[in-house]
Amino acid sequence: xxxxxxxxxxxxxxxxxxxxxxxxxxxxxxxxxxxxxxxxxxxxxxxxxxxxxxxxxxxxxxxxxxxxxxxxxxxxxxxxxxxxxxxxxxxxxxxxxxxxxxxxxxxxxxxxxxxxxxxxxxxxxxxxxxxxxxxxxxxxxxxxxxxxxxxxxxxxxxxxxxxxxxxxxxxxxxxxxxxxxxxxxxxxxxxxxxxxxxxxxxxxxxxxxxxxxxxxxxxxxxxxxxxx
Amino acid sequence: xxxxxxxxxxxxxxxxxxxxxxxxxxxxxxxxxxxxxxxxxxxxxxxxxxxxxxxxxxxxxxxxxxxxxxxxxxxxxxxxxxxxxxxxxxxxxxxxxxxxxxxxxxxxxxxxxxxxxxxxxxxxxxxxxxxxxxxxxxxxxxxxxxxxxxxxxxxxxxxxxxxxxxxxxxxxxxxxxxxxxxxxxxxxxxxxxxxxxxxxxxxxxxxxxxxxxxxxxxxxxxx
Amino acid sequence: xxxxxxxxxxxxxxxxxxxxxxxxxxxxxxxxxxxxxxxxxxxxxxxxxxxxxxxxxxxxxxxxxxxxxxxxxxxxxxxxxxxxxxxxxxxxxxxxxxxxxxxxxxxxxxxxxxxxxxxxxxxxxxxxxxxxxxxxxxxxxxxxxxxxxxxxxxxxxxxxxxxxxxxxxxxxxxxxxxxxxxxxxxxxxxxxxxxxxxxxxxxxxxxxxxxxxxxxxxxxxxxxxxx
Numbered sequence: 001x002x003x004x005x006x007x008x009x010x011x012x013x014x015x016x017x018x019x020x021x022x023x024x025x026x027x028x029x030x031x032x033x034x035x036x037x038x039x040x041x042x043x044x045x046x047x048x049x050x051x052x053x054x055x056x057x058x059x060x061x062x063x064x065x066x067x068x069x070x071x072x073x074x075x076x077x078x079x080x081x082x083x084x085x086x087x088x089x090x091x092x093x094x095x096x097x098x099x100x101x102x103x104x105x106x107x108x109x110x111x112x113x114x115x116x117x118x119x120x121x122x123x124x125x126x127x128x129x130x131x132x133x134x135x136x137x138x139x140x141x142x143x144x145x146x147x148x149x150x151x152x153x154x155x156x157x158x159x160x161x162x163x164x165x166x167x168x169x170x171x172x173x174x175x176x177x178x179x180x181x182x183x184x185x186x187x188x189x190x191x192x193x194x195x196x197x198x199x200x201x202x203x204x205x206x207x208x209x210x211x212x213x214x215x216x217x218x219x220x221x222x223x224x225x226x227x228x
Numbered sequence: 229x230x231x232x233x234x235x236x237x238x239x240x241x242x243x244x245x246x247x248x249x250x251x252x253x254x255x256x257x258x259x260x261x262x263x264x265x266x267x268x269x270x271x272x273x274x275x276x277x278x279x280x281x282x283x284x285x286x287x288x289x290x291x292x293x294x295x296x297x298x299x300x301x302x303x304x305x306x307x308x309x310x311x312x313x314x315x316x317x318x319x320x321x322x323x324x325x326x327x328x329x330x331x332x333x334x335x336x337x338x339x340x341x342x343x344x345x346x347x348x349x350x351x352x353x354x355x356x357x358x359x360x361x362x363x364x365x366x367x368x369x370x371x372x373x374x375x376x377x378x379x380x381x382x383x384x385x386x387x388x389x390x391x392x393x394x395x396x397x398x399x400x401x402x403x404x405x406x407x408x409x410x411x412x413x414x415x416x417x418x419x420x421x422x423x424x425x426x427x428x429x430x431x432x433x434x435x436x437x438x439x440x441x442x443x444x445x446x447x448x449x450x451x
Numbered sequence: 452x453x454x455x456x457x458x459x460x461x462x463x464x465x466x467x468x469x470x471x472x473x474x475x476x477x478x479x480x481x482x483x484x485x486x487x488x489x490x491x492x493x494x495x496x497x498x499x500x501x502x503x504x505x506x507x508x509x510x511x512x513x514x515x516x517x518x519x520x521x522x523x524x525x526x527x528x529x530x531x532x533x534x535x536x537x538x539x540x541x542x543x544x545x546x547x548x549x550x551x552x553x554x555x556x557x558x559x560x561x562x563x564x565x566x567x568x569x570x571x572x573x574x575x576x577x578x579x580x581x582x583x584x585x586x587x588x589x590x591x592x593x594x595x596x597x598x599x600x601x602x603x604x605x606x607x608x609x610x611x612x613x614x615x616x617x618x619x620x621x622x623x624x625x626x627x628x629x630x631x632x633x634x635x636x637x638x639x640x641x642x643x644x645x646x647x648x649x650x651x652x653x654x655x656x657x658x659x660x661x662x663x664x665x666x667x668x669x670x671x672x673x674x675x676x677x678x
Contacts, residue, residue, distance in 0.1 A: 064589070085310060439601060439602050
């Protein structure tokens with residue numbers, strides 16, 4: 001079980017956010033808000049701006065216009081965010097165990113927490129193998145376990161079930177449920193995925209960097225927009 | 229903060245120790261440079277001895293740029309840098325950790341190269357040449373700080389292998405000059421002549437390190 | 452801008468007339484220097500160029516600080532423009548300094564500390580411009596430029612100090628320097644006038660360069676306007 005986070009009325013406000021790369025529009029006047037204990041899902045085709053959306057929310061890319069504001073949280077304006085992007089963010093020369101130790105060391109959390117998560121999602125057996133020798137599915141598991149190891153208030157996940165087999169996906173979904181109950185805010189992106197949609201409190205359909213449709217309850221009307 | 233700095237530096241050192249491609253490569257290049265220059269400018273040993281300190285330090289400056297570039301690239305290759313950026317409380321720890329790791333590698337490289345030059349050129353060093361050890365340390369800090377300030381802000385960039393030396397060599401010119409002059413003075417046994425150069429190296433290290441700490445959070449490239 | 456508007460450009464005419472005036476006065480009106488003779492006249496171009504080089508890089512430095520502090524793109528435009536215009540004046544200062552050196556010392560390049568420092572400045576800011584040019588993202592380009600603009604300028608005293616020191620090991624600096632108080636009042640007056648005239652030229656060029664940079668940013672911003 002994941003430990004409960006202290007309730008801090010954490011809230012995210014995204015206002016009129018646009019992002020340009022040169023003259024390419026990646027995001028266009030995005031508005032949305034979310035708070036602790038929610039699961040927000042952005043769905044959209046490849047190139048619809050999902051990854052940029054997540055990086056902007058995580059503070060890894062600065063928007064060209066508009067603002068991302070955090071209120072509440074452990075530190076004002078800067079909650080503990082863990083981001084798992086397209087890339088796993090792993091060093092080929094280090095083992096999963098070493099990654100978890102470093103994450104726990106930097107976040108001042110108990111390193112056993114991350115190891116327990118690694119075990120639960122079926123990657124405990126590779127804890128001592130260099131990450132450079134792991135398969136894509138295993139790398140994804142290690143990256144997710146490390147994200148949990150830092151005791152995040154916000155999880156920002158790009159295609160969290162990508163490269164996972166059914167058993168792995170089931171274990172990860174179960175963890176998401178626990179994290180939400182513990183008060184964590186999860187913001188994820190994926191091309192249409194029924195398993196994620198089923199647990200989403202809010203779904204944003206992105207097309208060419210714009211929010212085409214936003215729905216606040218699971219599987220309500222979003223089927224009409226087939227973007228997957 | 230200091231604990232975070234050490235943990236981040238150890239991460240870089242551990243990765244380098246497992247596959248020591250960049251330190252080994254820089255060392256080999258430096259050694260080849262020494263031998264080849266011997267062939268090009270020799271065999272007059274007196275002349276070789278005169279140019280040896282400058283040559284050795286030029287190799288070390290190049291090593292600083294290439295090893296520093298690789299350390300930065302390892303962080304960016306699988307987007308590991310994004311993870312660091314979000315997980316460290318005081319982001320300046322990333323900057324300081326990188327300087328610490330690069331300093332350790334450059335100190336190793338510089339001592340090995342200087343030692344080889346002494347042997348190759350039949351230099352009979354004066355006993356005060358032991359001061360080359362702290363000299364190499366201060367110069368390594370100055371080089372590491374200068375390299376990390378620039379690589380961290382330039383970020384992932386297809387042209388940077390060419391552009392980093394263009395930007396860094398003139399910035400690091402005072403360090404190159406001071407380290408060469410101090411080395412020459414120490415090998416000749418004139419400690420007094422070397423002392424001002426120690427001061428200059430410390431000033432470079434303080435300038436790059438200090439400005440880097442001030443600007444890092446605002447200036448670091450995330451991609 | 453039409454051809455007609457381009458011809459009626461008061462700042463341009465002011466700068467042009469001022470520069471032509473100081474050049475004419477410098478070449479034909481003021482007497483030759485008693486010690487150095489005719490070659491000293493090159494100082495009326497060299498000294499103002501060198502002064503503007505340092506002024507330009509100081510502006511880049513100050514604007515870079517402002518950008519990092521306030522994320523003000525106008526400051527970044529000023530930093531980039533000033534460095535680019537400054538680079539031209541730096542090159543002029545080095546070439547004229549070298550010509551003066553050939554006539555005075557008999558060699559084109561004597562590793563004189565001031566010229567060497569200026570030459571290093573030239574490569575530092577050439578690197579600054581190249582690195583900016585290699586970064587596509589507007590925000591990242593500004594950030595990288597700001598850090599290098601700050602570090603590069605703060606490094607100038609150390610560069611100068613190291614070169615002076617290094618040079619003094621071989622030969623004491625006994626050369627008659629430009630700007631020594633030995634030159635008489637008329638020469639000094641002309642020197643000050645030339646500094647003023649070249650400063651006007653610099654301000655004019657800087658302003659034109661800024662307009663270009665502003666137009667680029669506006670083109671990008673225009674995309675963001677709600678249609």
